[in-house]
Each structure stands twice: as structure tokens, then as C-alpha cells.
Amino acid sequence: MLTPERHRKIIEILGEKSVVTIQELVEATASSESTIRRDLSQLQREKKLKRVHGGASLTHQKSEELSVFEKSERNALEKDSIAQYACDLVETGDCIYLDAGTTTLKMIPYLKNKEITVVTNAISHLEALSEHEIKTYLIGGLVKSKTKALVGSSAIKSLSAYRFDKVFLGMNGIHIEAGYTTPDPEEAAVKELAISLSQKAFILADHTKFHETSFSKVAELNEAIIITDDIDDDVIYDFQDKTEIKVVTS
Template identity: 35%
Template sequence: MYAEERQQAMAQLVTEHGRLSVAAIAEQFDVTTETVRRDLSTLERMGLVRRVHGGAVPASSLAVIESGLGERDQANTTQKELIAKAALDQLPPPGGTVLLDAGTTTSRFAIMLPRDHRLTVITHAVPVAARLAGLPQIDLHLLPGRVRSTTQAAVGADTVTAINRLRVDVAFLGTNGISVEHGLSTPDPDEAAVKRAIVGAARRVVCLTDSSKAGTDASVRFAALDEIDVVVTDDHLPVGDRVAFEVAGLEVVTA
């Protein structure tokens, strides 16, 4: 079966069943899960399916809904704790400057910052700032902007302009999706604009993401893989995704 024929059959099968997992599709067509992910990405770009965690649904059946901060904070909590701890090795030397993105994993990372490691920390995330305010080793700077209720993070032109003026040692970044085909992505255009500015402001960019985001795409890309230096994730990352990320030039650190 040619790739185009397989993809057409996949789209029809997803439409008939309403939702199918990557594993079930791979078994049905006797191909690898990596091939299925590539095919689903192609079908999503064509508007025939919509990728979701672990599989796909018909494009017409899914509204793009961004999870709130509280809901996301309850997902994969153990992995996020381990990722945050492992990411501490990516800190710049004492006296360095760090830009912290919004997100549940970056918030955990902020809590774990060592008390004997002096840093300048810049963030647009209200929860991150609340965790760091008053710590003697942290010179904290909170960026301006309109605060979104969904993520409790400042976004908008003022936020992007402020970040564009910065040059920091390391940025620690969250993402809703990461794939070889689409790079790093998020559902909201305003959030994507801020994340894009964060990537451009840092000498070194570290992405903190649990493995459930690997191989998935949100609607708005904010960075290509070659714009990121390191991804810190958990040990459930599929081998195929790890190899693909490393081939793309990413250093992969598993917690």
C-alpha cells in the first residue's frame, strides 16, 4: 500500500470510529507508531483529522479547548516534579539571568531553585512570581501585560516588547506540543507570541515538557526544534521520538 492510500484509509477509519489510538492504527496497518504519527500529522495538515494525546479524532468533532492551569497542574504530577528537579542542572552560574515561562512544570521548577544560588529571574507568569517573591537570593522582575485567566500569564504587545529588549543567559520554556514536523506549539496566538519572544531573548533555551506532549501538535507553532538547545522530559518518552529529537539537534535529558 502506498503512503497516500494508507493515509486515506486511516482518515476513513478515524471518521468511522470517532477516535483511534496510535497503537491501534499501527496494528491495523502493520506499520510502526512513528509512521502513524507522521501520517496523522500529514492528515491534520490536510484538515482530515485532529491529533489528540495518543491518537486522533475526526477534524469536525473536536473544538480546540485550552486546559486551564488548575486542570493541567493535576496531570502527570510525578513526571513534572522529576523534570523540574532535573532541569536545575541547566541553571547558569550564580549571578546569571533566567527567563521563566508560564506553565505548571516551570512553576514547580521555580519552587526548587536553590537557596544558595543567586539569580536574576524575569517572568510573565503570576504564579511563578508569587513563588519567588521575597526570596533573598532572587532578584525578581515581573513583565507587564494583560493577564490571561487560563494560564495566569501576561500576554500582549507590552509583554512581547518588554521581552524583545532582553538578553538572558537561559530561558526555561513550557510547551503544549513538540514534534519534529511542527516544532513547539501552543493553542493560543498571544501565548505563542510571548513564547516566540522568549526563545529569541535567550542565549540558551531549555524546554521542560512531560512525554505526553511528544509527537503532538497544537495549532500555533512558536519555535522550530533547531531553535531549542535542550529538552528535559521524563523517561516515558518513546525511543523513536528521542532519536528524532536528537537527530534534529536537540539535547534530550530524561528525568
């Protein structure tokens, strides 16, 4: 494997997972520890990543011109922990629904080799799903040009042909009275239906989403389990009698 090929792969994996061990990279590139260490040192000099004990992490610098894979987003590390936790809930043979969104995207690397079936409305997730050889169904529908998600009545109809063991959704607002909310009514309708088609529904949301409300209501709090990162104890106290909350400590 050639050097630039390896470097690209490293950056790409980091874009998906935010953190990666040297061991994982050794396997992914079929090269030795020494080589990976050298690669990481070089990429760190180029400010493409940050070395950490045992592996590497993406730099959370606000950057002007970062290429596709290099773009980091807000709370990337927290979202990665949440995604990883969510994937531990997925069992072999499950049929799951993956909603559009950055956090659900980060689940995909951890779903590899689980022998599951994924249904999604997120066109942006297809590349990663295909790369990790996960059997994927896309629902039909109107392509929302901005977010590249599928919405509308045909999406609703297409989605309702499936039933899920688990569904994983991103969410913009989690509020005691307003419940789960999201900006776009059409996406809200898809999320709402996905929840009702599943045995268990999980909301993946970092701490910034609590006490927020957005335009369109998706569901009541008790209709899904929340997976989140470090939040204040009083926030947990506020919500704990409304629904179940899994807190991931990163």
C-alpha cells in the same frame, strides 16, 4: 512552631516539589526528625500525602475537594524530575526567563540560594518566587484572565528590553514537522521572543507532548533543547537529528 503550622508547611512544600526528604522538612520547620516522622504519619492517615523511605510524596489520587496546596496534577512526579534537572543547568549569577506553566513553577524551589535574577510573564509564579527570596522582574502586558499570564504587544515590548542567559519554557506540542506549538497565539508570540532573546533555550515537556501539535507555532525544533522524562527509544531516534534531547530518568 505549632503543629498545624508545620503540617501546612509540609503540604505546601509537597505541592511545589512533589517529593521531599525528611531532612529538608527538618530544616524547613526547625524541628526534630522524630517530630517530622510523627507529622508525616499523621498526614498519611489523613490521606494528605504518602510516606516513602526517606521522606514523603504527594498522593496521586484524583480528588474532589482538595485545597489549594493539596491539588496534584497530571504527571506531577515526572514534571518535578524535569524541573529539578533544569535547575541543575542554572548557574550562579544567571539571568533566566521562566515561562508560565506548572513545570516551570516546580523549578522555583530548586532555584533558591542560586543568586540569580528571574524574569517571568507568570503572575502565578510570583508567590513561590517571593517565598524563596528570588529577585524577580515581571514583564508588563495585558493580563490574560484565564491563565494569569501576561501577553500582547505591550508584553512583547516589555520583554524585549531584557536579554537572558537561559530561558525555560513549557510547551504543548513537539512535532517533527510542526516544531514547537502551543494553543494560544498570544502566548506563542511571547515564547518565541523569549527564545530569541536567550543564549540557550530549554523546553520542559513530559513524554505526552511528543508527536502532538497545537494551534500556534512557537519555533523550530533546533531552536531549543528539550528536557523530558522517560520516553521510548524510537521517539528519541525520531527527534535526535533535529535537536538535542536531555532525558531525565526518574
